Amino acid sequence: MNSSVPSSNVSLSPGNVVLHPSWDFDGLVPSVVLSFSFLLGVPGNIAVLIFRPNFQHLSSVSQKLMLNLVVSDLLCLLTLPLWIYSFINIWTFGLVACKLLTFLVYCGIYGSRLTVTALSVQRYLLVVHQKKWTHQTGVTLLLVLLWLVSIILSIHVLVFRQVTTDQNKNICESQYSSEAQWITVLLMEGLVGFTIFFVIVFSYVRLQKKVKRATFFNSPQTSRLITSIIMSLFVFWVPYLFLNLLCAAAIFLHNEDILKHSLTALYTVKALLFVNSCLNPALYAFTSHFFCCKKRSEFSS
Incomplete structure (x- = not known):
């Protein structure tokens, strides 16, 4: 517990699913999940960049947020082949690459989650409060702020990330x-993650209530989409956030047994985070027209 390296075969960073290399069942499952995420997520996000499905129905604000989501997801998904190789074998790319690639994954993950949060709040304001954001300078500032926050939240990996020998x-x-x-890193990630989760859930729950009262929406399809968005966040993110907090509690209480089991669970749960990035095109870009309205006046009930 007092060593500088966690006494487990699992690293703590959400961007790093490259754990102590071992080609057994425990190592095979995350590798398969990451391979699936790469093969499905990269073409899906590139398709959004090229074809921009349903973008004709969206405001320029929504389009910019959607493209920012794609860039964020690609930023972490494109690094997966290196992580999979290192996961199966050893890390051969040096200290600079270790820090930089992990930092990029962190930035991509936080950028993606914050963009999804911005999209949910924008949809909530548009549908529930009939507030449409059209100021282009404000959108640019929002994106700059979003990436600045992502960088700040990711900067600690440049300090703590190291290449070790085991x-x-x-x-x-x-x-x-x-x-x-x-403990500080774990609590920071847990606090930020749960805050983002509750903001998104609150926005879509309120939006769904409004949708049910609006006859011009295709309510069943929109309701299913909203449910899918919330469930995907719950399935792929809440277990990771919960285990982070459980690890922090175990470290604080010096309970090595709970810590060991929690870290072992994180071994596979971290790989599932990338599945959410490959599902984002289906959840947001290809279904965005469900949230379009005919007229602003039609939002009033």
């Missing part, structure tokens, strides 16, 4: 010099 194998993982550092 059983003559190089591994890219986080090293903490104290339990306080480890």
Whole structure:
């Protein structure tokens, strides 16, 4: 518990699913999940960039947010082949690549989640409060702020990420010099993650209530879409966030048994985070027309 490297074969960073390499069942499952995410997610997000489905129905604000979501998802998905290779074998790309690639994955994950949050709040304001955002300068500032926050939330990996040697194998993982550092990182990720989750859920729950009272919407399809968005966030993100907080509690209480089991669960749960990035095109870009309205006046009930 007092060593600078977690006494487990699992690293703590959400962007790093490259754990201690071992080609067994525990190593095979995350590798398959990551491969699936790459093969499905990269073409799906590139298709959104090229074809821009349903963009003719969207405002320029929604279009920019949608494209920002695609860029964020691609930023982390395009790094997966290197992580899969390192997961199966060893880390051979050096310290700079270890820090930089993990930082890019972090930025992509946070950028994606914050963009989804912005989309949910925008849809909530449009449908529930009939407020349409058209100021282009404000949108640009929003995107700049979004990426600035993503960078700030990701900057700690440049400090803690190291290439270590375990059983003559190089591994890219986080090293903490104290339990306080480890707990702080876990609590920060958990707090930010749950805040984002509750904002999105609140926005879509309120939006769904409005949709049910609006006859001009295709309510069954829109309701199913909203339910799918919330369920995908719950399935892919809540287990990770919960385990982060459980790890922080175990470290604080010096309960090595709970910590060991929690870290083992994170071994596979982290790989599932990337599945959400490959589902985003289906959840947002290809179905965005369900949230379009005929006239602003029609929102009033």
